[in-house]
Amino acid sequence: MEPPNLYPVKLYVYDLSKGLARRLSPIMLGKQLEGIWHTSIVVHKDEFFFGSGGISSCPPGGTLLGPPDSVVDVGSTEVTEEIFLEYLSSLGESLFRGEAYNLFEHNCNTFSNEVAQFLTGRKIPSYITDLPSEVLSTKAMGPGLEQPKPQDQQVSAQRKQDKAIPPST
């Protein structure tokens, strides 16, 4: 039988802060953040990402963020475009509906991670998926960035904040 086609899968990484996070985070948060990462998966010549409007797609680099700050090669996949789109539509109805979007817990990077695993079995770099917990663990930003969402979220953030308060300043 013929060898199946392999399609490259890339992860586009955007720094939403455009460098500001790297410069200002030590001051503002007390820890170094390299960036505020927004990611999307590029496969089959399209860029797919998740936002509060649900799963969206565009030509690679076609969002208003412009070209990505970095591109990570996730691997290759045999999944055809057709199957992939079916998968996406199922996701869009179940796990990744627009209203499911949560800035910390269930965001674009969650989606990228999920899709990357589906396509290649690999996860996206941990520095991206760890970002929310990094941010939430700082006492300065944690409560500030808290979304007005379920109680438990706020409670956990509060707990994190309490833990993060240094014994002496």
Add this chain to the structure above:
Amino acid sequence: MAQAREEAGDSQLVSGREPPSRIIRVSLKTPQDCQEFMLAENSSIHHFKKQISKRLHCDTDRLVLIFTGKILRDQDILSQRGILDGTTVHLVVRTRVKGTQPGPGALPGPTGHCAHRSEPSTSESAGVLARLGRLAQGSPDLADLLGQLAQLLMVAPEAVVQLSEDPMVQGLVSEKLANASHVSESSKPVHKPELALKVLENLQNLAQSPELLQADKWGLEALKAVPGGDNATHPVCSDIQHLMLSTLASLAASKGHGPSSEPSRGGANPHSSTNTTTTIVPTAAAPARPLAQEVRAGVIAQVRGMVSNQANSGCRTGTSDLNSGQDLSSQESQQPIGKATPASQLRTSPSALCRALHVLQQNPALLRQLVTDSPLRHHMPLLPILTNPQALQALIQIEKGLQILSREVPGLGPCLWGPGRPHGARGAPETRGGGQGHRADPVQPTLAVLQLLRALAHACPQSTQSSLPSCPLADSCYQQELEHLKAMGFANRDANLQALVATGGDIHAAIERLLGVSEA
């Protein structure tokens, strides 16, 4: 090896003849959930699929198993493919026939989501329209601008929104979408055309709204002589809508559906209640280009990420599509939605559509004005909106929505959403903004609006006066309120006045409005 030979292609697990293969636990992950299966590690994929189909009650033919990016063939053995204990295999259940998506019902789900835009009457808009029309007649210079304004008002933002909220409209939309035929092309742009079409549908329905048309007619008649370009009153507004629809269709078309040239008018007509639309379409071809372009840009901008890219690429590439603007309306009738659940995509963005509608209203007017091909999207039609307090209100609400939107999606927020400070636009004067900040940035609409206001003011001071407050007496009516607001520190008199007019003189509401906008 022996066992491999025996197992290969065999769905039966043979045990006892060779050392029993281990039973492993394999997780099966679907978009909906994750289930576990206990299987022998040397069982075949075919066997696995059978188990799955038993549990999920679907055909094995529709199952697609993926592991580490590879599609698993029936004859493969689990262990050969590296599927060990505790690993996760992904599953996609294919729909049997390509394209027949059950999309429909879910669409109109959140019909009332954009309910916050419940603003009143087209009749008010029409009234203002008529007034402006009369003014326009007095000054040919203004004619053009007012023409735009009129047309913008025709689309009557509130009415549009209201209608879009109308469950019936939603139902119509969903119904149409349900009947969508499959798109043979790549279904990549599936999200975008769906949205575009939905907006299209909304607009269509709006076009069918007699009330709206009434307003249009009224205003159009008032302006008929002035704009000079159009002879028909009625058709003009429907024309605009039609053009918008065409634009949206072109939007869909340009993104991979391929503008299938069809007797578009024939197709589009049934959707539009006005027969005159047919005749208008050809005449509208010229303005259609920039109109569609802008509209598309506007729609896209509104519909956030999904179509945002198209604003960039679509506009450029879409010009050619626009040429066949008429054909595109056929697209719309054709409902090139393609597979992949229009429902899910659209269901999540009724408010986005409302916003899209708003932008649509905004765009066409200016597009008319800017018949030049320059996609000066940022020179947005905020002028007409500003001159109409109702429209202004809608604009403010849009902006609020946009702000919320930008908060929700941080990445897209600052980039996408410009309109931030309407009272900045109103109050702040000199910026003949054209030159300043020609990036699609927050400053943009403000400056553009200012510019337009300026032009309007220069052209005809009296019309400006009456335009802005939309009521010559507003000034004196709200003198006291204005004083109050000023005393409270709201220095922007124009903004105050607008707020007062919008809230009908209710100071508290006006304050809230001012605060709401300023903090947005």
